[in-house]
Amino acid sequence: xxxxxxxxxxxxxxxxxxxxxxxxxxxxxxxxxxxxxxxxxxxxxxxxxxxxxxxxxxxxxxxxxxxxxxxxxxxxxxxxxxxxxxxxxxxxxxxxxxxxxxxxxxxxxxxxxxxxxxxxxxxxxxxxxxxxxxxxxxxxxxxxxxxxxxxxxxxxxxxxxxxxxxxxxxxxxxxxxxxxxxxxxxxxxxxxxxxxxxxxxxxxxxxxxxxxxxxxxxxxxxxxxxxxxxxxxxxxxxxxxxxxxxxxxxxxxxxxxxxxxxxxxxxxxxxxxxxxxxxxxxxxxx
Numbered sequence: 001x002x003x004x005x006x007x008x009x010x011x012x013x014x015x016x017x018x019x020x021x022x023x024x025x026x027x028x029x030x031x032x033x034x035x036x037x038x039x040x041x042x043x044x045x046x047x048x049x050x051x052x053x054x055x056x057x058x059x060x061x062x063x064x065x066x067x068x069x070x071x072x073x074x075x076x077x078x079x080x081x082x083x084x085x086x087x088x089x090x091x092x093x094x095x096x097x098x099x100x101x102x103x104x105x106x107x108x109x110x111x112x113x114x115x116x117x118x119x120x121x122x123x124x125x126x127x128x129x130x131x132x133x134x135x136x137x138x139x140x141x142x143x144x145x146x147x148x149x150x151x152x153x154x155x156x157x158x159x160x161x162x163x164x165x166x167x168x169x170x171x172x173x174x175x176x177x178x179x180x181x182x183x184x185x186x187x188x189x190x191x192x193x194x195x196x197x198x199x200x201x202x203x204x205x206x207x208x209x210x211x212x213x214x215x216x217x218x219x220x221x222x223x224x225x226x227x228x229x230x231x232x233x234x235x236x237x238x239x240x241x242x243x244x245x246x247x248x249x250x251x252x253x254x255x256x257x258x259x260x261x262x263x264x265x266x267x268x269x270x271x272x273x274x275x276x277x278x279x280x281x282x283x284x285x286x
Contacts, residue, residue, distance in 0.1 A: 012089035014041035112156035132175035204259035
């Protein structure tokens with residue numbers, strides 16, 4: 001797919017995978033409509049990219065249906081068309097269901113599943129007017145395998161994955177494509193700023209970069225693949241564990257021990273970096 005002068009909407013576009021995706025689309029010449037709740041972060045990434053392409057931002061909550069309607073109106077007004085929707089915004093409240101507030105469990109579903117479905121539906125008339133379009137949903141390997149301590153998150157990402165694959169069948173022959181990227185752990189603040197809250201087993205697997213996931217999003221826009229699961233080794237493992245539940249139960253203790261060691265190393269590295277910054281301190285005046 002040639003992105004020059006095409007319009008791409010990215011939710012969760014102010015940092016992490018969303019910002020990395022915005023950078024790649026900007027390099028490809030696409031117009032960008034970036035969405036997130038934090039206006040300051042949005043303005044920062046927009047300022048970075050405006051020497052490469054046209055960028056507009058909208059600070060909003062993707063669970064606000066009226067704001068979602070306004071998003072597409074604004075994108076069409078500013079750029080004249082909408083060609084690609086990347087549903088990347090995500091939310092997670094970690095812990096067993098009985099320990100997580102009910103409103104947080106509801107928000108996981110609202111942000112990770114309901115909002116992408118609503119936004120995808122709202123995108124359809126704009127895609128039809130443009131003569132085609134692409135919706136890429138950012139799910140997770142959590143959506144391919146049950147994960148204790150992330151029950152609702154897993155449910156939301158499983159739902160998003162299945163929604164995408166079913167929608168893909170509905171859209172055959174329309175010129176509109178739906179695809180899903182399902183990454184394992186990604187080296188962003190979503191995980192790295194919450195090390196103590198993240199299950200040890202997560203760190204047993206190779207970690208992708210935000211740029212790896214962003215590249216997968218771009219690739220899916222231009223190929224005929226329905227899902228990009230990554231990294232490949234973890235994708236194979238989740239598939240095997242799904243098909244053979246006994247394998248998951250057998251492997252979990254070993255993987256958790258491995259992950260605990262990796263987590264401890266990461267925490268030590270962060271403490272060392274923090275101590276180093278404290279020692280260096282700000283420049284001293286005379």
